[in-house]
Amino acid sequence: MLKYVNTGxxxxxxxxxxxxxxxLSNCPCRCPGCHSQYLWENIGTPLSAxxxxxxxxxYADDITCICFMGGDSEPEYVNMLARFLRREYPEMRIxxxxxxxxxxxxxxxxxxxxxxxxxxxxxxxxxxxRTTNQRLYKKAAGDGFTDITYRFWT
Numbered sequence: 097m098l099k100y101v102n103t104g105x106x107x108x109x110x111x112x113x114x115x116x117x118x119x120l121s122n123c124p125c126r127c128p129g130c131h132s133q134y135l136w137e138n139i140g141t142p143l144s145a146x147x148x149x150x151x152x153x154x155y156a157d158d159i160t161c162i163c164f165m166g167g168d169s170e171p172e173y174v175n176m177l178a179r180f181l182r183r184e185y186p187e188m189r190i191x192x193x194x195x196x197x198x199x200x201x202x203x204x205x206x207x208x209x210x211x212x213x214x215x216x217x218x219x220x221x222x223x224x225x226r227t228t229n230q231r232l233y234k235k236a237a238g239d240g241f242t243d244i245t246y247r248f249w250t
Contacts, residue, residue, distance in 0.1 A: 098122070098173050099140035103151060105158060110191050110210050110232075111247040113161035116151065118143070120166035120174075125195035129218035135166055145180045152185060163191035163210070171200035178207035209235045223248040 099121045106117045122138040123130075130136075141147065152162060162181060167174040171194075178190050191210035199211060212223070214230035221228045226249050233241035 098143045098167055098170050098177075099138065100143045100147075101135060101140040105155060109163055109165075109193070110161050110189070111244065113189055113191075114159050115161040115163045115191065116155050116159045117163050117165055118148075118151070120164060122169045123166050123195065124169045125215055127195060127216040130216055132165075143177065145177065148177055148180065149184065152181070152188070156185075159188070161189040161191055161209070163193060165193045166195070167192070168195050171196075172202045175200075175203045175207055179204070182207050205235075205239060205241065211241065224250070 101119050101121050103119065104117050106115050109115050109117055119132065119135060120143070121135050121140045123135045126136055164174050164177070174192060178192070181188060181190050189209040190207065191212070192208055193212040195215045197214060199205065199213065205211070210232060212230060212232045216222065217229055223230050223232060223245060228245070231243050231245045232248070234244045236242040
C-alpha cells in the first residue's frame with residue numbers, strides 16, 4: 097500500500113487548478129538531483145481510500161484538483177485511488193506526477209485529467225524550463241491527451 101508523507105494546497109503544479117498535492121513515498125525512480133529525496137524512503141501514513149476521502153473532504157471547498165505526486169512503486173494502486181476519486185468526486189479533476197517515461201499499461205488513462213511523465217534530469221531542467229524532458233498532458237477529446245507543458249514557460 098502506498099504511503100503519503102504530506103499534502104499541500106498548491107497553485108503551480110496543474111495550470112488553472114487549485115490542487116491538493118499528495119506527496120507519496122517509496123519512490124523507485126531516485127532521480128539524481130531530486131529535490132524530494134526524503135520521498136525515496138518507505139515512510140508516512142498509508143493512503144487508503146478512506147484516508148484519501150478524509151483528505152479530500154478536509155479541503156473540498158478549496159480545491160478543484162487532486163494530484164498524486166509519485167506512486168511509481170505501485171501504479172495499479174494509484175489507478176485504483178483515481179478510480180475511487182472519479183466515482184466519489186466526479187466534479188474533481190485528478191492528476192498524477194509520475195517519474196516514469198511512459199504510463200504503465202496497468203493504468204487506465206480515463207481515470208486522470210492530467211498526467212506528468214518523465215524523470216527529473218538535472219541538465220534538462222524541470223517543467224518550467226523549455227529544455228525539459230518532462231511533459232504535462234491534459235485530457236482531450238475522446239481518450240486523447242494534449243501536451244500542455246508550454247503553460248509552465250514564461
